[in-house]
Amino acid sequence: MPKEHTDIILQVEKLGKSFGGVVAVEEVSFELKKGEFMGIIGPNGSGKTTLVNLITGFVRPDSGKVIFKERDITGYRPYRIVQLGISRTFQMVRLFYNLPAYKNLIIPLCSSRVKRFVGGHFGERDDIAIDILDDFGFERDSFVPYKMAGTLPHGYLKRLDLAKAMALRPEVLILDELFSGMSMSEVASTLPLIEKFHEEGLSIIMIEHRLKELFSVVDKVLVLNFGRKIAEGSPDEVSKMKEVREAYVGIDVEIEI
Amino acid sequence: MYTLIYGFINSIILALYAVGFSLTYGISGIANFAHGAFYILTGFVAWNLLNHAGLPYCVSAILAIIITAAFGFIYYWILILRIRGIALAELIVTFASGVAILEFLMWKGFYGIRYSLPLFLKGGVEFFGVGIDYQRLFVILTGILFVIALYLFVHHTKIGLAFRAMAQNERTALSVGIEYDWIGSLSLALGSALAAISAIVILPLGMMESTIGIEVLIYALAVSIIGGLESTFGMIAGSFIIGFGQVLAARYIGPKWMIIVPLSAIILVLAIRPSGIFGKTKELEERV
Amino acid sequence: MKREIKKTRKKRLDRGIKARSDTIYVIASLRDIFYLIMPRFLPVLILILIPLFLGSYHKKVLIHACIYGLLALSWDFLASCGLFSLGQALFFGFGAYVSGTLNHYFHIPPSFTIPIATLGGGALCALLLAPVVRLRGVYFAMITLILPILLIKMIDTTGIFGGTHGISSLSAFPHEYIDTYLAIVSFLFILFLFRRVLNSDYGLVLMAIKDDDRAVMSGGINIYWRKIQAIFIAGSLGCFAGALITHHYQFLGISTFALDYSILPIAAVALGGQGTFAGAALGSMILVPLSESLRALGGLRIAIYCLILILSIISLPEGIFHFLSRKYHQFETIEEV
Numbered sequence: 017m018p019k020e021h022t023d024i025i026l027q028v029e030k031l032g033k034s035f036g037g038v039v040a041v042e043e044v045s046f047e048l049k050k051g052e053f054m055g056i057i058g059p060n061g062s063g064k065t066t067l068v069n070l071i072t073g074f075v076r077p078d079s080g081k082v083i084f085k086e087r088d089i090t091g092y093r094p095y096r097i098v099q100l101g102i103s104r105t106f107q108m109v110r111l112f113y114n115l116p117a118y119k120n121l122i123i124p125l126c127s128s129r130v131k132r133f134v135g136g137h138f139g140e141r142d143d144i145a146i147d148i149l150d151d152f153g154f155e156r157d158s159f160v161p162y163k164m165a166g167t168l169p170h171g172y173l174k175r176l177d178l179a180k181a182m183a184l185r186p187e188v189l190i191l192d193e194l195f196s197g198m199s200m201s202e203v204a205s206t207l208p209l210i211e212k213f214h215e216e217g218l219s220i221i222m223i224e225h226r227l228k229e230l231f232s233v234v235d236k237v238l239v240l241n242f243g244r245k246i247a248e249g250s251p252d253e254v255s256k257m258k259e260v261r262e263a264y265v266g267i268d269v270e271i272e273i
Numbered sequence: 274m275y276t277l278i279y280g281f282i283n284s285i286i287l288a289l290y291a292v293g294f295s296l297t298y299g300i301s302g303i304a305n306f307a308h309g310a311f312y313i314l315t316g317f318v319a320w321n322l323l324n325h326a327g328l329p330y331c332v333s334a335i336l337a338i339i340i341t342a343a344f345g346f347i348y349y350w351i352l353i354l355r356i357r358g359i360a361l362a363e364l365i366v367t368f369a370s371g372v373a374i375l376e377f378l379m380w381k382g383f384y385g386i387r388y389s390l391p392l393f394l395k396g397g398v399e400f401f402g403v404g405i406d407y408q409r410l411f412v413i414l415t416g417i418l419f420v421i422a423l424y425l426f427v428h429h430t431k432i433g434l435a436f437r438a439m440a441q442n443e444r445t446a447l448s449v450g451i452e453y454d455w456i457g458s459l460s461l462a463l464g465s466a467l468a469a470i471s472a473i474v475i476l477p478l479g480m481m482e483s484t485i486g487i488e489v490l491i492y493a494l495a496v497s498i499i500g501g502l503e504s505t506f507g508m509i510a511g512s513f514i515i516g517f518g519q520v521l522a523a524r525y526i527g528p529k530w531m532i533i534v535p536l537s538a539i540i541l542v543l544a545i546r547p548s549g550i551f552g553k554t555k556e557l558e559e560r561v
Numbered sequence: 562m563k564r565e566i567k568k569t570r571k572k573r574l575d576r577g578i579k580a581r582s583d584t585i586y587v588i589a590s591l592r593d594i595f596y597l598i599m600p601r602f603l604p605v606l607i608l609i610l611i612p613l614f615l616g617s618y619h620k621k622v623l624i625h626a627c628i629y630g631l632l633a634l635s636w637d638f639l640a641s642c643g644l645f646s647l648g649q650a651l652f653f654g655f656g657a658y659v660s661g662t663l664n665h666y667f668h669i670p671p672s673f674t675i676p677i678a679t680l681g682g683g684a685l686c687a688l689l690l691a692p693v694v695r696l697r698g699v700y701f702a703m704i705t706l707i708l709p710i711l712l713i714k715m716i717d718t719t720g721i722f723g724g725t726h727g728i729s730s731l732s733a734f735p736h737e738y739i740d741t742y743l744a745i746v747s748f749l750f751i752l753f754l755f756r757r758v759l760n761s762d763y764g765l766v767l768m769a770i771k772d773d774d775r776a777v778m779s780g781g782i783n784i785y786w787r788k789i790q791a792i793f794i795a796g797s798l799g800c801f802a803g804a805l806i807t808h809h810y811q812f813l814g815i816s817t818f819a820l821d822y823s824i825l826p827i828a829a830v831a832l833g834g835q836g837t838f839a840g841a842a843l844g845s846m847i848l849v850p851l852s853e854s855l856r857a858l859g860g861l862r863i864a865i866y867c868l869i870l871i872l873s874i875i876s877l878p879e880g881i882f883h884f885l886s887r888k889y890h891q892f893e894t895i896e897e898v
Contacts, residue, residue, distance in 0.1 A: 072779070074775065074779075093778070093783075094775070094778045094779055095778045095779075095780075095781055095782055095783045095784065096783075098778070098779060098780070098781035099781050103779075103781075104779060106776075106779070110773055110775065110776035110779070111776065112769055112772050112773065112776065114772070115765075115769075119765065122762050122765055122766075123765070123766055123769050123776075123777055123780040123782065124780035124781055124782075125762075126762055126763075126765075126766050126780075126782060127780055127781030127782045128781070128782075128783075129781050130781070141762055180779075180780060181779075184780070184781050352871065352875065355875045356874065356875060360697075360698070360699045361645050361698055361699060361702060362874050364647075364699060364702055364703070365645075365647070365702075365827070365870065365874060366870075366871050366874055366875065368647070368706070369824070369867035369868075369870045369871050370867065370871060372820065372824070372863060372864070372867050373863075373864040373867035373868055373871075374864075376860045376861060376863045376864040376867070377861065377864050379860050380858070380859060380860045380861045380864070487710075491707070491710070494703075494707075527718070529717070529718040530718055532714050533711070533714055533715060533718060536707060536710060536711040536714060537711060539703070539704075539707050540704060540707060540708065540711060543693065543696075543700055543703060543704050543707075544692040544693060544704070545692075547696055547700050
């Protein structure tokens, strides 16, 4: 259900990045309004993850700007961008496998951003972490939160990554292929969670390959190919566009969504 | 004029110190911090062959070079093989083994006036009013030859290119059929051989003692870091910058300041621009 | 006819007290309490009582062991954070020079020079190393290696702060036992303190930085600032050790920047096992007396430390402490397969 979209929270202007001779991202621009849910799709190698890295500060852009809440954050360090309110998950899950699941959450809880919202001293954070995990499907009373992260199945790891990102109380959440490697049931249990966050006012950018699930929740879609933006619009519009079909399938064919 | 010529000679000497280290790193990505130890070890071996085994100078020199090269080869298989790829472990292990070798040599009494290698040829020439001995001319010749050979090898031969490919991406190189460990050991043997040849040519200029080992390492590091580890031109530029810097410091401030030049150069470059003045790999700098 | 070959393997069983989990101990009896307390209490007791029975030479060895122990603990702390320093001598010498010069030129007594050297020296070192924190680990190691050498040469060349000959007749401690017990108490205190710190959330963040610093950054934490803090803490410790030794010998010299102070702590930690601090302590308690008894060998001792270091890195044992604690906490039986 479309909500009242007022001001623009994230603005990306003509971002560009090349690695050596390879152009990863070229002149990509878009706007994200507050509370909007945007999907980014495109074939493998189209520059989606690089785009996210550029926005979140892990890679410095060669050209272009990133503006968050009217503040130019281009080139800021990743931790600073997180502290300002943009949080992300990783395609290759980055967790601390030698620690129990709930201890993984302690790290974001130690950041200055969370201290402002939540407070918490040594000892209390353990409980806060368990609380947060409970919302993400790690039942409080079971042994699951206490298991070593390295022993958890893939679906749990993805949700742990999500929990880490959400523990930071972001205003913009960027999900990089959250559903990859998840089973149908895991997707079915995680998607409502994300929808709930959206309802609560979170602006979300979601990179996905599972178009059916993505199109059912997003407000608009951005399509990348070879580092360039080739289409932007509502899910309906985009699925009918010739360029999109060509990019994914190679020839002009009807895509069944 | 004197400053110019001796600055030039000093720079060549520094380049000779660095070339073995640079080659090993360029081929296989191994930074051999025992480089200085290998250098002085050659002198030690040559001296013993000359004075205890009674072999003629020529033979002693060549034998010493071969022995050092072989030692470098074995060194790879015994030590480096096990920690290959872990940059930090390589640094600690090679450095520690270098120190161990030097301390061992010092313990055996390897310092003092009686330890020196004879000059190749006594006498010298005059050049623009400045006297240069034949030994130093040998040094210059060797230096120029090495640098040219290094450049050609690394940039223009098939093997050289294969090596560089390997240093950049071992997986891909492996899948194309390049033998990883053989190349690693060969690179170490080559690097030690170059260090050995430099030692044979330069050591007759003065006395031998184990502290030279650390100095040579410092110079090799300074030249490589300033010039940037990936470029031959950088290495040459680095040796000239430090070489002339040293001679100027000795002339205008004081001879004791010579060693301070390369040391401060290392610190400054590492703090400000770690990939070196001419270095190409910017990813070396920041982790993020 | 084929003979049956009996295959055996070692089977390890946790002793009853560790039955539940890694972190939670189920204490059931006085015997269990004793079992837990003894490994901690006994070494402390020994260390505190032993100076009363030692002659002055052996007391010096003990002080040295504690000093090197402090350096080893400092190294272990940095290593737990991902910073591998090849130059503990940098901190050591800094502390020595700050306290020595304050004492000699300004006549400030040890009770003030030592704290100033500790905190001030630590701050200076953190400042000095701050630019390198953003680089890869190898560069940090190289800079810490080269800096002490540079400082030695600079002091030697310019002759400042006593130059090559150093400054002697600095103030001593009021009483002979003070420096001994200062060394021992601080050593034990830091050992227990560091273990607690690393088990806290703060320590967790530091260890996570070592594990995957990008992940920590994406958790909104300024890893560079944390690393600088770690350098300050470890550096202050090294400076403290340097200040202590300076007033103990009442002499200040460039030997405080010597390679010896950089290598032996690393060898000690490698021997004892990195990451547990107890390993660092154990390693230095073994190596320092050992090296004293080998004094006749002179420079060869350093070669031996280097060999120990190399062996530890290459064959990668868990270190003596891990081995011992495993033996203590587990039964080993041999069973047939």
